[in-house]
Amino acid sequence: xRPLPAFIYxxxxxxxxxxxxxxxxxxxxxxxxxVFGMALLxxxxxxxxxxSAVPAGPLPQDTGAAGLKEALRRLQxxxxxxxxDAHPDDEDGGMLTLESRGxxxxxxxxxxxxxxxxxxxxxxxxxxxLGVLRTLEVLAAxxxxxxxxxxxxxxxxxxxxxxxxxxxxxxxxxxxxxDIVRVIRTFHPDVLVARFSGTxxxxxxxxxxxxxxxxxxxxxxxxxxxxxxxxxxGLLPWQAKKLYxxxxxxxxxxxxxDKDYTVKLNTGEVDPVLATSYIQLAIEGLRHQQSQGLxxxxxxxxxxxxxxxxxxxxxxxxxxxxxxxxxFFDGIDTSLPGLxxxxxxxxxxxxxxRSELGEIEKDVEQARANSENAAEPLLxxxxxxxxxxxxxxxxxxxxxxxxxxxxxLTTKQKQFEHAVNLALGVEFRVTTEAPAxxxxxxxxxxxxxxxxxxxxxxxxxxxxxEDVKVELDLxxxxxxxxxxxxxxxxxxxxxxxxEVGVPPNAQYTRPYWHRANPETDSVxxxxxxxxxxxxxxxxxxxxxxxxxxxxxxxxxxxTGMTEYKDEAGKETERAIAVTPAFxxxxxxxxxxxPVASRxxxxxxxxxxxEVNGQSExxxxxxxxxxxxxxxxxxxxxxxxxxxxxxxxFKVLAANLNEGRTExxxxxxxxxxxxxxxxxxxxxxxxxxxxxxxxxxQRVSIVEVKIPHGLKVGYIMxxxxxxPTVLDQIGMDVxxxxxxxxxxxxLRRYGTIxxxxxxxxxxxxxxxxxxxxxxxxxxxxxxxxxxxxxxxxFNSGHFTPYPAELSRARVSVEEAPVQILDPQDSVFHSPNxxxxxxxxxxxxxxxLYFMDQWDSHFxxxxxxxxxxxxxxEGGLLRAQYGKGTYIYTGYAFFRQLPAGVPGAIRxxxxxxxxxx
Numbered sequence: 001x002r003p004l005p006a007f008i009y010x011x012x013x014x015x016x017x018x019x020x021x022x023x024x025x026x027x028x029x030x031x032x033x034x035v036f037g038m039a040l041l042x043x044x045x046x047x048x049x050x051x052s053a054v055p056a057g058p059l060p061q062d063t064g065a066a067g068l069k070e071a072l073r074r075l076q077x078x079x080x081x082x083x084x085d086a087h088p089d090d091e092d093g094g095m096l097t098l099e100s101r102g103x104x105x106x107x108x109x110x111x112x113x114x115x116x117x118x119x120x121x122x123x124x125x126x127x128x129x130l131g132v133l134r135t136l137e138v139l140a141a142x143x144x145x146x147x148x149x150x151x152x153x154x155x156x157x158x159x160x161x162x163x164x165x166x167x168x169x170x171x172x173x174x175x176x177x178x179d180i181v182r183v184i185r186t187f188h189p190d191v192l193v194a195r196f197s198g199t200x201x202x203x204x205x206x207x208x209x210x211x212x213x214x215x216x217x218x219x220x221x222x223x224x225x226x227x228x229x230x231x232x233x234g235l236l237p238w239q240a241k242k243l244y245x246x247x248x249x250x251x252x253x254x255x256x257x258d259k260d261y262t263v264k265l266n267t268g269e270v271d272p273v274l275a276t277s278y279i280q281l282a283i284e285g286l287r288h289q290q291s292q293g294l295x296x297x298x299x300x301x302x303x304x305x306x307x308x309x310x311x312x313x314x315x316x317x318x319x320x321x322x323x324x325x326x327x328f329f330d331g332i333d334t335s336l337p338g339l340x341x342x343x344x345x346x347x348x349x350x351x352x353x354r355s356e357l358g359e360i361e362k363d364v365e366q367a368r369a370n371s372e373n374a375a376e377p378l379l380x381x382x383x384x385x386x387x388x389x390x391x392x393x394x395x396x397x398x399x400x401x402x403x404x405x406x407x408x409l410t411t412k413q414k415q416f417e418h419a420v421n422l423a424l425g426v427e428f429r430v431t432t433e434a435p436a437x438x439x440x441x442x443x444x445x446x447x448x449x450x451x452x453x454x455x456x457x458x459x460x461x462x463x464x465x466e467d468v469k470v471e472l473d474l475x476x477x478x479x480x481x482x483x484x485x486x487x488x489x490x491x492x493x494x495x496x497x498x499e500v501g502v503p504p505n506a507q508y509t510r511p512y513w514h515r516a517n518p519e520t521d522s523v524x525x526x527x528x529x530x531x532x533x534x535x536x537x538x539x540x541x542x543x544x545x546x547x548x549x550x551x552x553x554x555x556x557x558x559t560g561m562t563e564y565k566d567e568a569g570k571e572t573e574r575a576i577a578v579t580p581a582f583x584x585x586x587x588x589x590x591x592x593x594p595v596a597s598r599x600x601x602x603x604x605x606x607x608x609x610e611v612n613g614q615s616e617x618x619x620x621x622x623x624x625x626x627x628x629x630x631x632x633x634x635x636x637x638x639x640x641x642x643x644x645x646x647x648x649f650k651v652l653a654a655n656l657n658e659g660r661t662e663x664x665x666x667x668x669x670x671x672x673x674x675x676x677x678x679x680x681x682x683x684x685x686x687x688x689x690x691x692x693x694x695x696x697q698r699v700s701i702v703e704v705k706i707p708h709g710l711k712v713g714y715i716m717x718x719x720x721x722x723p724t725v726l727d728q729i730g731m732d733v734x735x736x737x738x739x740x741x742x743x744x745x746l747r748r749y750g751t752i753x754x755x756x757x758x759x760x761x762x763x764x765x766x767x768x769x770x771x772x773x774x775x776x777x778x779x780x781x782x783x784x785x786x787x788x789x790x791x792x793f794n795s796g797h798f799t800p801y802p803a804e805l806s807r808a809r810v811s812v813e814e815a816p817v818q819i820l821d822p823q824d825s826v827f828h829s830p831n832x833x834x835x836x837x838x839x840x841x842x843x844x845x846x847l848y849f850m851d852q853w854d855s856h857f858x859x860x861x862x863x864x865x866x867x868x869x870x871x872e873g874g875l876l877r878a879q880y881g882k883g884t885y886i887y888t889g890y891a892f893f894r895q896l897p898a899g900v901p902g903a904i905r906x907x908x909x910x911x912x913x914x915x
Contacts, residue, residue, distance in 0.1 A: 059143055061101070061274050061281070064422075068371055069273045070146075071419040073104035075364045075381075078408055079334040080106045082187060082240075084180060084214045085195035086206035087115045087156060088138035089292045092195055092246060093145050093282030094267030095306045099328070100146035102271055102278055106411060107147040110183050110533075111138065112176055112210050116518070117156035117843060119788070121293035121761075123719045126894070127518035129681060129691050130291065131156070132511060135535050136686040137289040144285025148187075150533045152179035155515060157522040158843040159811045160205030161865055163198075163212055169522040170209075177213050177220065178230075183533055184221035185235040188407055191328045192218050192240045193308060197247045211245055218243040218312055236400045241332050243312040254305060258322045261307035265327075268304035279304045288685055336361040339408050346401040353405075356388045360412075367419070375423040375462070379552040382416040385409055420554045425461025428556040430454055430472075430543045431563050432576060444562045445579040446540070447610055449504040453483070454560055454576075458545045459493035466548045470496045472560075473542040477503040500541065502578065509577035510678070510692045512537050519842040519898045536689055539575035566684065574688045582617070582638075583608040584667050584695040585677030587646070590721075592728045592899055595658060595703045600630075600650040603697060605665045606677070607645055609638035617669030621649050624661050628652045636667060658703045658901055665695040700899025705830040706730045707912040713749040715741065715765060717758030717785070720893040722907075729904065731911070738764035746771070751781040751911045756893045759798060760789045769798050776800065777881030781914040786848040786889040799887065800880040801854035808871050809889070810845035810863050817845070818862040820872065826860055826909050833909065837902025846890035849873035856880075861890070877913065884914030 061067065081099050085091050091109055100107040116131030125133065135151070142149050154170045170176055184192070196202040198211030220226040222239035231237070244263065249256035256264065267279040274281055279299060286294050310317070310325070317331030325331075333341055340347040340354040347353055363381035367374035389409045392402055420426075432444055432454045446452060456470045472480040479501035486495045512531040513524040531537045541560025546553060561573040587604040605619060620633040630650045638645060651663065667674040675695045682688035712733045714723045726733045736744055736752075741764050746752060752775060758765045765772075776782045777800075787793045793805045817838040819827060827833040845863050850873030853859075859872040874889045888910065895903030 066273050068374065068419060068422040070101055071415065071422055072364065072368045072371065074415050075419060077104045077334045078336060078339055079329050080187065080189045081191045081193060081328060082108050082110060082184065082189035083193040083195055084110045084210055086112050086204065086210040088134045089289050089294060090195050092306055093286060094279035094304060095265055096147055097145045097278040097282045098265055098267050101274060108150060108187050109142065109147055110150045110180060112152045112154055113156035113206065114151060115156050117158040120291050121718055122291050128515060132681045132689050132691050133291055136681065136689055137291060139535055140288035140686050141285035144281050149535050150183050151535060152176045152533065153524045153526060155522050155524055156206065159809060161811055162205045163208040165812065166205040166209040171523055173213065173216065175523055177216055178227050179533055180213055180217040181221045181227050182230055184217060184240065185230060185238045188238050188404055190241050190332050192243045193328065194245045197245045202247055215243065236403055239314060241313065241315045242310060242328065244308040244328060245311050246308050248309045249307040256307045260309060262310040262323065263308045263325050263328060265306050266303050267306055268302050277301065339405060343401040346397045349397050350391055350395055352391065353388060356384050360384050375420055376550060378416055378420045378423060379550060379554060382413065382420060382554060383552055385413050385416055389413065417555055421556045424465065424549060426556050427459045428545050428558045430456045430541065430558045430560045433563050443564050443574055445577050445610055446502050447581050448502050448506040448578065451499055451501045454498050454500055454541065456496040456543055457493050463491055464549055468494055468545055468547045470543060470545045472498055472500065473544060475540055477505065506578050508579055509540065510690050540578055541576045577690060579610055579678060579690065580674055581611045582667055582669060582674040583677040584665050584674050586663065586665050586695055586697040588724065589697055590897055590899060591697050591699045592725050592904065593653060593699055593701050594729050595656045595701060597653065600652040603649045603651050603663060605647045607636055607638065607647065607667060609643050610641055612641045617667050619647055619665065619667050622664040622666065623651055626654045636669065656701050659701050661699045663697040663699060702899065702901040702904050704729055704905050704908060706908065707830050707915065710750045710912060710915060711748060712911055713752045715752065715754050715758060717755035718761045720756050721897040722893060725896040738762040741768045746775040746780065749780065750915055751783065753783045754785055756785045757787050759787045759793055759796065766796055773800050776883035776885050779882040781884040783886045783888065783910055788848060800885050801856040801878060803850050803854060803857060804852035805848060806851035808849040808851055808873065809847035810865050810871055812865050813841045813844050815845050815863045815865055820859050820862050824860055826877065826913050829909060830912060831905040831909055833906055837905055839902060840900050841895055841903060842898045842900065843894050844891050846874045849889040850876055850887060886910055886913060
């Protein structure tokens with residue numbers, strides 16, 4: 001993987017060097033879009049969900065009187081719903097917000113992939129780091145939906161046209177199916193809801209696959225013979241009661257044929273507690289998914305309907321004369337006493353359970369009737385829930401019944417604690433302060449083998465809270481010691497200070513999954529199985545405060561945070577994380593070396609220190625045996641925490657043949673070896689995650705001839721790494737800032753390249769299109785790469801002759817390619833292009849091909865996905881005046897950074913066309 005800037009937003013200015021600085025150092029512009037049918041989700045059953053990655057602070061809807069009223073909704077029902085989709089942004093957030101916030105159900109969204117194979121609408125980061133970013137984005141959206149989030153191991157490998165290809169890439173059905181079954185057996189949903197239908201109507205093969213797998217999982221999760229290893233781990237079969245599929249009617253349709261749906265829900269209804277409609281609140285969440293181009297999504301107020309069809313069930317649901325239900329849970333007893341009723345004879349071994357659940361239900365009704373004095377009945381109910389849990393644990397009921405009852409009661413205990421804390425105005429925070437002047441990149445992190453201090457602050461708006469006791473909940477091997485507990489007047493906040501010791505073998509805060517080769521692998525390796533299906537591992541520092549009120553006990557929980565000021569001086573915070581003492585990264589992370597290269601290459605190694613005090617070490621490179629590295633090693637001394645320093649080596653490659661190899665960096669310091677680096681993935685509106693990668697430079701040795709004297713101007717669009725590759729192979733490339741296009745003298749360039757989605761994302765390109773065409777007419781070459789705004793592109797008439805952009809694509813990267821005009825100079829100068837140059841491509845052949853064009857255009861290549869007609873609109877060439885115009889939808893933005901030799905040779909030839 002390539003080294004990444006310390007932030008996804010903004011680009012880290014300190015790491016912008018070289019002649020490409022003009023563009024690479026400016027933030028990408030988010031794409032604004034209005035999207036219909038991609039909607040939204042948070043919840044109430046609280047297992048660890050990766051708190052380190054969730055933005056700090058509750059939403060207004062989750063605080064004060066509104067938060068309490070919504071918490072009381074959750075207490076009156078045991079309903080559980082699981083929706084399954086394929087990618088972040090697929091979710092039906094309006095429906096899920098309605099079920100979770102409006103009706104109080106515990107809702108979980110299981111997203112099969114992290115969207116790592118998609119297009120990044122806000123920058124050049126792709127593959128796994130894009131997956132980390134999109135995980136953060138959907139978690140930010142989930143807070144609005146009011147739900148939990150889960151993922152499977154399968155990766156988004158790019159667009160797929162059918163489920164057959166999808167399952168082939170995902171190593172069959174069972175990898176993803178097993179993870180879905182695991183979530184079902186863990187969460188115990190009453191209702192399964194597939195976002196899609198499992199038919200061609202869904203489009204994307206991943207969408208179809210997600211619904212096909214959901215249908216299989218409905219019965220497979222209840223079969224002890226399926227995935228028996230999960231049973232051996234202690235999970236038991238679970239049969240959800242009902243299964244629904246979605247995408248049965250048009251998105252946001254106001255009507256739908258009766259036969260096509262079973263449930264019709266109005267997500268446009270305004271909720272008096274939320275003071276907005278479910279879909280409007282959901283869209284507030286969806287706007288966080290900016291890498292999907294949804295930063296500007298909006299929707300007028302008014303009725304909005306979503307439709308689902310019941311396709312399997314193990315309960316009887318009373319349908320009306322048209323075959324419709326009012327809600328997913330029709331026919332399912334979701335009342336509190338219903339917990340006992342659904343286990344029949346087993347529950348008879350718990351003679352007091354039904355009456356206790358009835359008393360709890362009455363306490364909830366009392367609290368709902370008088371929410372201003374809700375604390376007392378809620379505390380009574382909390383004690384009853386704890387008593388019932390103890391009785392179930394001690395009982396001899398069937399293990400399946402015991403697991404289900406304990407899950408339900410544990411969920412209710414957490415919900416009651418949350419409601420009591422809202423009713424009493426309890427606030428609990430655990431923080432460590434970053435040093436003054438700290439920026440977001442330099443926020444404090446815990447280092448293995450060292451200690452730090454945290455402060456726990458407990459406060460309440462209600463008098464009468466007593467006997468407050470605070471404990472830190474730390475990973476195994478960690479130590480904590482209370483060093484100060486300041487007394488405070490009655491009603492004033494109390495502060496507890498702890499010394500925290502981090503063991504030398506503490507695990508770093510990092511994703512628990514990885515792919516050895518993100519460009520080709522379609523299934524993730526799970527490094528820490530205990531976190532499987534979670535968004536991220538939980539933050540390491542957790543705490544709880546136990547207290548007494550009116551003679552009854554309650555508790556409040558918090559995640560340890562680091563407080564700091566962002567670049568604008570705004571007070572903010574991020575979960576305390578564990579990082580290594582040193583981060584080691586090679587720059588660049590990908591190097592393309594021409595076979596003909598005879599000069600030494602500069603390799604930069606960036607070392608960052610996270611410890612204070614003089615840190616001495618030795619840094620070295622490990623290169624192929626016949627290559628020479630100068631100097632053999634370098635001394636490293638970084639006296640201050642947060643200090644970053646670049647170290648330069650010269651590498652002279654010998655005996656070059658086309659292929660791939662690696663260069664590794666190793667830092668030896670303090671008796672340890674450090675050979676990986678991390679980058680912070682975050683944004684102002686998101687939580688944060690640390691993305692790790694080995695200190696490796698992947699070297700692609702390519703046989704490529706470079707045209708002599710050709711000057712190339714590159715106008716960036718949404719962001720890609722093609723200019724970096726061109727620079728590495730020796731091309732004379734200059735980035736032209738779009739805002740300078742109007743005044744730029746284009747006559748100094750032989751070829752101008754428009755980056756991916758330039759017309760979509762950069763207004764200056766569209767505004768100055770006539771200038772670009774005049775450049776061609778005067779003898780220049782213009783290479784225009786793909787755009788996604790089909791209608792805007794076609795209505796803009798940006799091509800020199802009529803041509804119609806389409807959504808046609810070839811998603812199979814191995815699809816055979818035909819050279820339609822073998823005599824064209826594009827295939828001969830300066831590199832001879834043959835069929836072998838289309839071997840080894842990654843992710844896809846191309847996207848957004850033209851489907852109609854004027855006779856002035858000549859198609860140069862043809863390819864197709866299996867069973868489809870030949871697509872010839874992926875590479876078009878036209879003579880315009882004295883110059884050459886080229887349109888390409890082939891995915892060079894993926895191939896060049898991946899070091900695909902044939903794609904590099906062909907791209908160089910395109911730049912040289914007409915010269």
